Amino acid sequence: MEILRHVVLLVHLVGFAILFGAWVVEAAARRFQATRLMDLGLLIAFVAGVVLCAPFGRDYDFNWAKIGIKLGILVVIGALAGISRSRAKKNTPLPTWTFWLIGALILANAALAVIWR
Numbered sequence: 001m002e003i004l005r006h007v008v009l010l011v012h013l014v015g016f017a018i019l020f021g022a023w024v025v026e027a028a029a030r031r032f033q034a035t036r037l038m039d040l041g042l043l044i045a046f047v048a049g050v051v052l053c054a055p056f057g058r059d060y061d062f063n064w065a066k067i068g069i070k071l072g073i074l075v076v077i078g079a080l081a082g083i084s085r086s087r088a089k090k091n092t093p094l095p096t097w098t099f100w101l102i103g104a105l106i107l108a109n110a111a112l113a114v115i116w117r
């Protein structure tokens with residue numbers, strides 16, 4: 001069961017890597033827009049994150065406050081990314097600071113995950 005949990009954690013990290021990697025690519029290309037690849041990374045991180053909340057046969061002591069805040073931040077990232085993509089399609093893009101906010105929120109979630117035990 002512990003191996004299975006580690007596999008799900010790996011999938012969660014792959015989702016994070018896709019999400020943050022896609023964001024860095026857009027920042028480096030100076031496009032400052034959310035992309036479908038970011039949606040995919042977010043979806044993978046979300047599904048694997050929810051599965052990670054299962055006890056996996058052991059009596060885990062979850063930090064539910066941390067998990068709740070991470071979930072809330074993920075919803076805000078998803079909303080910002082969705083609005084950013086639909087506004088870009090209508091040629092009325094969101095201001096650039098919203099793109100930087102998305103990156104900061106992704107990093108905040110990763111920092112919460114590793115720093116707040």
Ligand code: HEM
Pocket residue numbers: 009012013016019045046048049050052053063067070071074077106107109110113114
């Ligand atoms: C952008 C969104 C997210 C990012 C960047 C992220 C990042 C991470 C990282 C880097 C870890 C590894 C921590 C470690 O093992 O030291 C982790 C673990 C974990 N994540 Fe996430 N996560 C996100 C969203 C979520 C969501 C939405 C949930 C639950 C609903 C969640 C639940 C968990 C759980 C249960 C663990 C393993 C146990 C723990 O360290 O708390 N994550 N996450």
